[in-house]
Structure formats: structure tokens, C-alpha cells
Amino acid sequence: MAKTSQMHLGVFTLGTGHHVAGWRLKEAQAGAENFQLIEQIAQTAERGKFDLIFFADALNTGPKVHPSVMVRLEPLTLLAALAMRTSHIGLAATASSTYSDPYNLARMFASIDHLSGGRAAWNVVTGAFPEAAGNFGHANHPPHDLRYAIATEFVKVVKGLWDSWEDGAIVMNKATGQFADLSKMHELNHKGEYFSVKGPLNISRPPQGYPVIIQAGASEAGRDLASSIGEVIFAVQQDVGVAKAFADDLRARAAKAGRDPASMKIMPGVCPIIGSSEADAKAKLAALGEFSDPVSALKVLSERLGQDLSPYPLDGPVPTLPQSTVMQGHAVTLSALAKKHNMTLRELRDYAASAMGHRLLLGTPEQIADGLEEWFVAGAADGFNIMPPWFPGAFNDFVDQVVPILQKRGLFRTEYTGHTLRDHLGLPRPSHPTAGMATDAIGQAVAS
């Protein structure tokens, strides 16, 4: 079966698992600071021939946050460590364009791409949590559209910095004493609305040209950003029809922006609850539910919907809320789900507790595979970010029981055929903007 008809898989990793109470299971190992566990997850994903392992991030913590993210290893240093303990799998980390500096961040992702031999990916986020502002000396979290405008320029600057050195610029010619071919070095000299960055960056062009860009925007501004720069789209979707419409919309926007829509891989989050039978899977979900702390669970939902829900009656309908300015993808999807199924607040709370607001797939390995195939065949997804409810067992089950079915159906690779994350995703390596140009055109190209 041709490569283009196979899906892509990532494992989205929160140290305690995605179910709000997953860490409390007897078999669960917990902790986003538990490197041995994270290493095991990465190696299991690599055994399952996954495209990538993916780490969330947030720049704040406190008593109100989900145990999964209260404390954790910093994602960029974590990727560098995992690069040493894996050989093929892509390594993706979230980093904020609101509270980072483009020169420092461009260096770090380039460095990880070098250390890993071309396996780095950057999930560009604008920062969903306003609490971060206080950690960075800002009186206020910038409003939504401003954050996206900053992000657009931020990514442009970072890509420009990655182009500071053409391939082959560092010649290290011992005989002549020439260390670098300075005709292949380019200053950026960016002066924009939000950033002014001279360059060049002090690291060679990354093995992948640019590390893979992941984006998860769901709002209007978010979709524009995602369709203009996103190579992997991390989406929150509950319904195949809505997901297909979302995917089609993003692909149309990408085409309008002059991109090949096939160069964008849409990978919604999915939480699989796998059992030997459907009843067994339901029993597993119920067992997780018994461990749930109702207060934590309601906090997860409140965060997703952008409003404190504790004043509302649990057995009443899900209240109609003003438009969220923080996690619009989650807010819209969960509100639609509640309306469709006429859910009470309690029911929506328990649903969101399971998968942090993402799609829940429940059943036998075959049923899970069916649920993935359905969306893939419908064009609603190019792949999936698997969000196990707890670690490591629930993820081991997916790799050992679901992946072989997908492989048997020809829907997923049985072996890596390349070495870089771009290879796995079937994405071309971006060429340097000056490639193939006559020497006298280079200055102009770089300046433009």
C-alpha cells in the first residue's frame, strides 16, 4: 500500500495520563518528572513505529491545575535527553511564542534537531493560560488576536534564523584554514512589528531544514495561523462530520495561502480505552471514574470551557457560556457535544475528565482500530495523537493490540523507511531560500 494512504500516529504525553484520575490506578506509574517512565513511553512508541512523541506545556502552575501538569520536566531539555535514548521517533515539544524569545528558541530547536539527527518538532502555542503573564513580568496576558499576530511574526523570525547558514557553510578546511564559507552565511536583519532580530543564528541549518511545525489553532486567527505554517495540526474533535469540515476548511485555507494541502497532516487527539470486550472497556472506564475527584474533574472542564463552572448545578443542563478566549477548540467541541447528546453538566464533566476534552474511543482493539480507520478514510484525519488515560499500561495495550491491526489493514507502517521526522510524515525538507540562485540574487532574496 502506498505511503500516502497510511495514517500517522503520535503519542501525546502527560506524565500522569490523560484521565484526571489515571495516576491513581494501582498499575499506573505517575509523574511528569519521572524520566524513566517517559523514556519507556518513547521507546514503546518507537517499537510501535510511531511518527512522534509529543509533550504539552504550560508556563504556570498552582493548586488549581491538573496533577498531570502541576510539576514536570521542561520539554526542550527533555527532548534533548530523549534524543539520546531513541533512534527514529520524532520528538515534539510545545513552546510559547508569547513568553519566549525567538533567538533563544530558534537555537534550542535547531540544537535538538542536530542532536537527534533531524527528529525535532515545535508545537507553536500562544499560551492558553493567562496565569503565565505573572511569571514573565507582564501585567496582563495579551489578548487572543494579538497573541496570534505575535506568533505569526515569531515563527517567521525563527525560520529566518534557521536559514542563517546554508548547507555546507561550515567547511573546516584544515589545509587552507578556512573554517566557514562566509558567502553562505546570512544576516536576517528582521525589523518587524513585534521583533527586531539581526542574526545570524550561531548554529548551522537544522538537519531537517526547519524542525517540523505543529499548530493547534481552532479559532479564526488560529486556523489562519495553522493553515499557513502548520505541518502537523493537533486538533480537538468529537464528531467525524465536524472533524471533516474542519479538515476541509484548513486544507482550503492552506491552498489559498499557496501551500500544498497534503503538506499538512491533521492529527486530532484520541483517548483509547481498550478492553477484551466492549463491556470490559466500559468497566475500565468506570474503574477510572471511581478514582475521580469530582472537584478536579470540574476544574478540567472549567479550564476547557474558559469559565468557572462550580456555581452551576451538576444535574442541570450544561450552561450556555460566553465565547471562550482561551481554548476555543475545546470550548466549541465540548459545547456541541453536550448539546447533541443533551448532556447534564455532570455527564460532560465525566466525559472531559477521561480525555481532557478530546475524543474518547472505547472498546476492543478492533473497535478502536475501526474508530481510527473511519475518520482516516473519511478524510477527517491524516492521523491521530493518541492520549492514553494512564501510563504505561494503557499505552502498551495500544501499541501491542491496536497497532498490529492497523498494520494488518495496511493503514500504518510496519517499519520506519526514513530517519527524520519529515521522512516519517512524508514532508519535504524546506530548501534554503537562496538555493539555486545566482550569487548576485542572494542578498536580495535574504533581504526580502
Next chain:
Amino acid sequence: MAKTSQMHLGVFTLGTGHHVAGWRLKEAQAGAENFQLIEQIAQTAERGKFDLIFFADALNTGPKVHPSVMVRLEPLTLLAALAMRTSHIGLAATASSTYSDPYNLARMFASIDHLSGGRAAWNVVTGAFPEAAGNFGHANHPPHDLRYAIATEFVKVVKGLWDSWEDGAIVMNKATGQFADLSKMHELNHKGEYFSVKGPLNISRPPQGYPVIIQAGASEAGRDLASSIGEVIFAVQQDVGVAKAFADDLRARAAKAGRDPASMKIMPGVCPIIGSSEADAKAKLAALGEFSDPVSALKVLSERLGQDLSPYPLDGPVPTLPQSTVMQGHAVTLSALAKKHNMTLRELRDYAASAMGHRLLLGTPEQIADGLEEWFVAGAADGFNIMPPWFPGAFNDFVDQVVPILQKRGLFRTEYTGHTLRDHLGLPRPSHPTAGMATDAIGQAVAS
């Protein structure tokens, strides 16, 4: 021999070696982006029972910089990778307090300390190169004293963030569902002159309490900062008497600041040129000199002295220059050396080309060991940062030929006796500010 009478050793790593032309030797492996080489250096240092491996940094590059630092792996991601490939050696990286953010940097060093099991160190620099400003949207590099004032507050904030969680705060009690003991979580609520940071940091207290702080300030402001926060002092010294006076001055300042002067390890840089005889060592230095590009060599000296020296006649005396505002330690030391030996500009250029302005030790392994012992016994140094002229051979020679002599003399450990960098250096783990306090005093202590 008691631990306190043994010296400490670090290897200061520049990918192409410290001699400006070291990379051109036939046996040299070059490149600060060559991870296999850097890994080999770290493992050789660990085999030699070194305290630490230490990476320089700068936030700019361009045609004028030394090949060693034109392109390189980003130091923090590099440390995380090395943590996976080593087991005992301390891992030190340079990071700027002028062009970093305290929340992001505190997280990263904490994360590296967790990943390495307590082996991280942060070399606090204020940024010697004004060219960095243009990469961070600043019209100008802040002046020297302002940079040191910012650094002082920056380090205070970072330490405060490292204290966000007391030891044992993350309980992960599966039975009760309690994830964290929130009475052990502390907001920082810092509002200072340059930073406003709320906290808490989203990572547990580092295994070392605080990663080890390295400082290399040599100016008045630099000495104040070094003696108030530095646990390892990286110094540039050429003369044992001057070095002793510098060490005594720092120890006196530390005592005045209420610190135990023994909790500060002064480790000047030393470039060893090792031969089977003194004549052989001199021949090696001459061979390196033959590869030197005079223009690059003069650039190194110009950088160290803070002024472009190309207009001055090479065979005239070293000119008297205005006080440097960039690398005061280098400028003062090299100027004094030139005056003492009545050097021409050419002679000083060739000396600085060898060791980037640091002390050159030339001779047999015994002579090198003598040169280190002399300073150590005199109280001019608690140890040394070894700066090999090229890699990997010149460093292998030090570990294989000089270290055994130091060990035989009882001047250096023959085995690691601890696991953290603080263990190696004999530095206590800083206790949490609330340790041992009654509960009602905690709020006050954290607020103060």
C-alpha cells in the same frame, strides 16, 4: 589525604580547542556541533574523575568570531543530552542574565538537574559581547554596572523559583488522591527593580537544592557578584602572586557577605601543552603556531583587550588602552603580563592565541602537575579549568598523563565518592528557606 586538600578539575570545552588554530592539526577533531566529539570529551573527563565539564556560550556570531564559537550546539540542550551519556561528572553551561528570562531559565536548569541526578551548574554571565543586543531587539547592550545589577536580581529570582516546592511536596498518594502537599508549595511574588515574577515554578526543587552557581566576574561589580553568589569561580590569571591576591580578595568579600569562604572554589583556566620533554612541548606549541592565521589571532587579542588592535604596529610595544568594558579580567591580566615581560604586540598576540588569554602551562606531565600544585599549595587556586589547545588528543594526554601524577601526589581524587556535583565540590546542599521553621513562620520567611 583529606578531601579538603584535594584540588578540583573542570574541562572547559570549545569544540575546536582553545588554541586559535588547534582545529587545523591533522589529529584534531573539530566542531562545537560535533556531538560525538563532545560526548567523548565528557566521557574522558569522567574517566579522569573530573568534577565537571563546562561549556562557554555567546549569543551572537558572525565573520569576525573565533572558529570555536562561530556555530555550536546550544549549551542547555547539550547538557541534557550529556546527562544521558555520563553518570557522575558535573555538567555546567553558560547562560546570560541579560538576554534570558528567569522563569524559563530556572525551569531549564532545574530540569537538567533532575535529568542528571543532581549534576547541573549554571555559569552566570552578563554577556560580554555587545553584538548580542541586536539579536534580542535591544538598541544597545546595557552598560557594565547595569548588567551586574540585573544579574544580581536575576539570580535571586531564579533561586526563589527553585524553592517553589519543598522537598517531598509531590506526594502522589494513590489511596487518598492527594497529588501534592500544597502546604509545601510557595509562590515567590517577587517584585523587584528589573523583574516581577509570581511563581511557583512548575518543577520540583532540584536534587541539588540549587544547581551549582559559577561566576567569572573580575571587575569590581563582578567580584561583588562572584563573592556573593559564586560557588565555582572561573578566573583568568597568569601570575601566582596576582592570582593569590585575587583569591584572597574574593574570599574576604565572601566572608564580609556572610558566606563561608570555603564554599567558593576558585578555578582559573589553564591551557596545558604537554610533551615528552620541555623541548617537545615547545615544538608542539610552535607547530600550532605555524597553523595560526595572524588575522584571527589578532582578533582574539582585540576581543580580550576590548579594542581593535589592527592599526598598531605588531613589533612595537603593546599599546596602553582605555579600560575595557567587556572582558575586564582578560584585559587587566594580559596587559600586566605584557608589561612584566616587556612584550611586543606580536608576542602578546601569539601568547593569547594559545590559550584564549588564559595561563599557558608548557612541559612534561610532571612539569604541568608542578605548575598546578604550585598554585594550589599557594592558595591561589582551589582547582583548575583545563582548556586543551585542541581535541581530543591534547585532553586525552592530560587525563592519561597528568591526572595520575596529581592522584599519586594525593592532590586529586582517584574515585568519585558522591553522585552530585555538590558532592564532588564538597559543597553543602542549600536547605529550603522554610526548613525547620514552625508552620506559622513559613509565610513570613517566603515573603521576606
